[in-house]
Amino acid sequence: MSQPPPQEHRPGFDDADNVVLTKLAALLIPFILIYGFYVQVHGDFGPGGGFQAGVILASAYILYALVHGVRRAQRLLPRKITDVTAPLGVVIYAGVGVVTLLQGGHLLDYDVLDPQHTQHAQEWGMFLVEAGVGLTVASVMATIFNEIAEQ
């Protein structure tokens, strides 16, 4: 094992050792994640959608970081990934729009995605767009947290 370069130890950034918190977080985080995904996919039927889901998902990450330290959280979800996923979400969103354009419809005119079954087309279109939103929001929230935490 190569020794990591000696760094200034920052409590709360590099570690966390509170057993109660750790255990509680371990209990909570799965549920938060599931809830987040639920809100995400439920968005086209009821209250919910990408933005809320993104925030909930990101809150799971932030909770993990608060309990286990930012460095471990970042090992779990490196910044390289969030840096890519954040724009990727928007690309999905805008991409759907461009695809509808290319199919001959208006921007975000989902019907043209599957002209035979416009209902499905609407569902798919919205699902994709919301997925993009969720991805971006979650990544951006995590990025903001990291950005502030690192300082």
Add this chain to the structure above:
Amino acid sequence: MLGSINYLIYVLLMMIGLYAAIAKHNLIKKVIGLSLFQTGIFIFYISLGVVEQGVAPISVDAPTRFANAFDHLAARDGADPEALARAREAVEEVLHPHADHADHGDSHLDVEAPETVAHALEAAGRELPADQAAALTELTRRDRLIVDGVVRPYTNPLPHVLILTAIVVSVSTLAVALAIIVWIRREFGTIEDDELTELELEVNNDAKGGEA
């Protein structure tokens, strides 16, 4: 008075927020004030959404489809004109339920309106085709809001959607503000507004001194 309590709250919140944003020296407190200020506006928007006897504006197709069908039916020969007139009245009732009653503050809606349409048409010797009947049903799905013949306040979803967007915007603003404040703290060593002003002046003077 109580009816407009939302509006009172919104004004109060806005004013508290604006006061904090202007009068507090601590940048974080200012940001909190700003958020309060925006929250006040959100409450305003949400209050807007509550429309007594409102009609869902999103249902674009159903009224159109129904109205077209009705006209098509009415245009055919051999109908009893009086019954048709009654039916038309009922249709108006379905499409614009608030048109007659809103002025009187009467919250009773003719829940039977769809049925009246059907009956009147029947009397006129017409029967609604299946798809038009479906459109009519779709239209009257609103009756879920009618409990015991009393129309419950109906909530327009549009302001909610809008305000959701506005919340996203305000969260982003908050994030940017916090990020900048963190930077400020690192560069200047303080987040008190008055101290910052002094520090800025010092930078100014340094620059002038260097110039001379």
Add this chain to the structure above:
Amino acid sequence: MSGLLPHLPALIVVTPLLGGVLAPLCGKGPTKAWALATAVTWVTFALTCWLAVSVYDQGTAQYFVGTWGVGSAPGPLGAKDWTGIVGIELRVDRLNALVLCLVAGMTAVITPYARLSVAKEIPHDRLHFFYAVWLLCLTGLLGITVTGDAFNLYVLIEISSLTTYILVALGKSRDKRALTAAIRYLFMGTVGASFLLLGIGYLFMCTGTLNMAEMATRVAELRDQRGIHTAFAFVLAGLSLKMALFPVHQWLPKAYAYSPTAVSAFLASTATKVAIYGAFRFLFTVFGTEFSFGVLDANSLLIACSCIAILYGSLVAIRQSDLKRLLAYSSVAQVGYMVLGMALANREALTGTLVHMVNHALVKGAMFLAVGCMIYRLGSAKVSDLNGLGKRMPLTTVCLIVGCLGLVGVPLTGGFVSKWYLVQGALRAGLWPVAVVLLVGSLLAVLYAMRIVEPLVFGKAPEGEEVREAPPSMLLPTAALLVGSLVLGVSGSLKTGLIWTATGDLLGVGQ
């Protein structure tokens, strides 16, 4: 290709948006993201030009985002044509076609310049983010201009503002005061945008729609409602903040002075212009000329504020020792000119305002770029640095001098044309003291222009270090903008032709 034509209103927003999100994926380093941004801005510019040509040929272009308005025909029984009331409408008429071209064009010229300038003023590991934010800001500005939906306008204003805060704050590595400038701008900008949001809320409450064209027809019926009056007050207050009109202008000088120079040029030439366009849209289209200026008499307030802005901005500009601050305060004054023309609300004055918008964008943009050239070589841009610059950086000097002439509005520059029309407008409105204020303002402009020109022409260079001319990739955009302003000043037929018809549309009069 021509199949794209109906989609242009959407495409000009989507293109920079996609570019903006792809830029951070380009990876670190000064070149890749920049190349992408340059390509995207030029494509956007080409698209806006294409759109403008078609709008001037064939009239207003409408576009509905999503399925709304596609299938629903007007129904009987008083059922309205729902087209555009529910969905988001993009609407391009002669006025915003012009503004779109201006914004996209300015960005397209400034982006190539930004490569060296920004690399000098911003840490290299942030450059790809810089271009992302840059393109997003462009997205916001174009969106504001193109949208026909009031709430959408608010959202886009916030997008452009948020990105602007970031762009300003990025100036911190040159001068840490950029941070405080950014946070103060953020406070004021957010309050302004919130006022706008509130005003739009009231409008929505009274009219039940968010579509601006639809609002306009309903406002005409509801003009006695107090809600509409409240909406007017909030919208006006919000937009004034964004325009940096006199009593609420404080954010502007600092924000312009400390941000990276390319950003200063970009903001000076696009952001305030777009805010002024927004004011045009609300005052003239949504509320209507008669309501804004007849029923509510907003013009006396606006005229008073803008007159003070002209005098105050110019006077403070004279006292500045930092060039960027000088230019920024000059911008405060120039905003006064534009708002003044708007408030006079006759055709001459409106033409003056629009000509001034175009001209000031070109000239002020070029001035900031020229100052950026100085900063690139000298590291700072104080008035005292100008001494003897004529010998060391002759081309930059020429650009600065021509820019000063344009700012003052001497004949044969575009500034003269706008001043001419503004004065005519003031006199036509029967307000000769306002005309005098306009002229005094341009005299004060002579004073601060002299502070720049005199040391350039007659100053003696300090002994010591050798300073070379700025690189061509920075000089060319600067010169291009100035040539543009000169060409428009001499052969204004194109510009005023377009603008004259646009103002005719605004006031609802024939050609």
Add this chain to the structure above:
Amino acid sequence: MTVGPELALVIPLVGAVGIGLTGSKPNLREAVTLLCAATLLGCVSLIAAQVLQGEHPRWEGPLMGPGLQLVLEVEPLGLLYAMVGAVLWIPNSIYSIGYMRGHHERNQTRFYICFALALSSVMGIAFSGNLPTLFVFYETLTLSTFPLIAHHGSPQAKRSGRIYLGILFSTSMLFLLLGICWAGVANGGDLSFKAGGILGGVDPGVRSVLFVLFVLGIGKAALMPFHFWLPAAMVAPTPVSALLHAVAVVKAGVFCMLKIMLYVFGLDVVRDQVHHEWLMSLAAFTILVSSIVALNQDNLKARLAYSTVSQLSYIVLGASLGSVLGILGGGLHVAMHATGKITLFFCAGAIYVAAGKTKVSQLDGLGRSMPVTMGCFAVGAMSIIGLPPLGGAWSKWYLGLATLDSAWPWLLAVLMVSSLLNVAYLMPIPIRAFFLPPPSGGPEPSGIQEAPLPCLIAMVITAILSLLLFFAPELALALPELALGGKL
């Protein structure tokens, strides 16, 4: 061959570019200047030939927007001014070569470029076909001469430059532009120059206000109290002073005054329908006071400057009378004073280059070492005073007739007194130079010689011109007469 007025603008512009390109080779650069000046004279002569045949060459520039267009149209009065400019540019260029080299000035290329630009503006003013065009070139003239005035870059030069720009810009922007715009608004947008004026249908009160705005707006006419820029501008190199004070700038001012009286207000309006007495009084006041001030100036150029202030007001006086004779006299005086005064400045510059002297009191006995210069000075001075056989006599004659013909014959007295004052402040100079012994007290500057040859050539040319104008005033007379429609 038809020559449009736009060519007269383009030639100096092309010249300016040529000068800029050849800036590193002084000889070539000066050759370009001279070539350009000669071409311009040829061009203006061709235009003159057309005008005398009754044509009105016209050129319409791009439309900058409704009501705002550059229009050039040759009319006889403007042609006279353009002739004066084009003719005198040649001796002035010749003189500049001698002066600038003899004086080892810096930034000579900039100097020549600005000169060419100024001439282009002069042509623009002379041929302007409407008020916006007039204003445009009026301002470009101010701008292009500013670097000439502050040429040295010394604090004093910069200060003068500021005064120059300050007074000219503030008057033109505050009053002239306002007046032009107001005139457009008041009469429905017609701003072109028309015989008989364009303000006939305008409310008399507004017309009187417009009269004030136009008159005050033309700061280049150096009416008191807007005359400060002129003496201040004396710090400029002498060829500039000659150009400014004899040909381009000040004459632009009074020419605009004539043109506006004639084509914007119309003589009848000026005479009967606006309050113009104050302008006459102001002009008379300026004539007398500045002559008296000139008496007390020891600096030669300053004395000449105040003399110019006074002489300009002759023209303003002629214009303000609102009579045909007044305009005629004023128009003639544009040409006569130009040739006379430029000669005087050439001499002053030559004295400075050759002897290094700037004060009147230092000139004793200088006529012995610089006979040509002082001879030319005497000729110029006599022309300014209005003594035959020199050109100045004609213009003063007509101005005198105009005053007698007007309702205020006492103005003739003003002219007479002023002429006496002219004698008093101009004649002592050649008299001292020729008849007083050189100062004996100080160390004798033995090395004083005549000025450089180009300077001498230039001043001899202009002195001869002054003479010619007395014996053959036909051309100078014909043009104002044509402008006035043969109303004599």
